[in-house]
Amino acid sequence: MTSSTPAMPAIRVAMMPKDTNAHGTIFGGVILSYIDQAGAIAARAFGAPKVVTVSMKEVQFRQPVYVGDIVSFYTDVTRLGTTSITVKVIVQAERYREPGSSVLVTDAEVVYVGVDEQFNKVPIRRPGTA
Numbered sequence: 001m002t003s004s005t006p007a008m009p010a011i012r013v014a015m016m017p018k019d020t021n022a023h024g025t026i027f028g029g030v031i032l033s034y035i036d037q038a039g040a041i042a043a044r045a046f047g048a049p050k051v052v053t054v055s056m057k058e059v060q061f062r063q064p065v066y067v068g069d070i071v072s073f074y075t076d077v078t079r080l081g082t083t084s085i086t087v088k089v090i091v092q093a094e095r096y097r098e099p100g101s102s103v104l105v106t107d108a109e110v111v112y113v114g115v116d117e118q119f120n121k122v123p124i125r126r127p128g129t130a
């Protein structure tokens with residue numbers, strides 16, 4: 001985690017058999033979906049009526065995730081642009097079969113853009129401004 005990553009994850013979830021791939025480990029797309037959701041929760045704090053995902057930078061899976069692991073998605077807002085919010089999402093897994101053991105699964109940089117109800121981009125609100 002980086003120094004500004006909060007102690008509480010945006011999302012914390014136990015992986016289930018429905019989340020597996022053909023090898024029996026957790027499907028990477030499930031983790032990507034949670035990364036997107038976790039980052040969006042962080043990005044919603046900046047006043048836009050909606051946020052949409054515009055990019056997800058390289059995601060390297062460093063460790064597999066297994067059924068029963070509890071996976072935490074931590075977020076760190078790293079950049080505020082005019083209409084965009086960049087969020088680093090850090091993914092950690094607590095091993096079901098190794099209580100107390102936690103591994104870094106991956107991290108990702110996700111960029112969101114604030115949009116209005118018609119999906120036109122809108123300026124975001126910076127902390128301390130009305």
Ligand SMILES: CC(C)(COP(=O)(O)OP(=O)(O)OC[C@H]1O[C@@H](n2cnc3c(N)ncnc32)[C@H](O)[C@@H]1OP(=O)(O)O)[C@@H](O)C(=O)NCCC(=O)NCCS
Binds near residue numbers: 082084115119
């Ligand atoms: C997001 C969207 C509204 C942006 O519209 P646009 O006219 O292309 O916007 P711009 O090129 O002016 O970029 C808007 C902001 O996004 C940033 N951005 C655009 N493409 C980017 C990329 N590939 N990586 C990082 N940031 C990017 C720009 O730097 C800009 O940031 P700023 O305003 O803070 O300076 C439009 O591309 C869109 O609707 N995309 C689909 C989003 C979506 O549906 N996501 C879910 C997919 S299932």
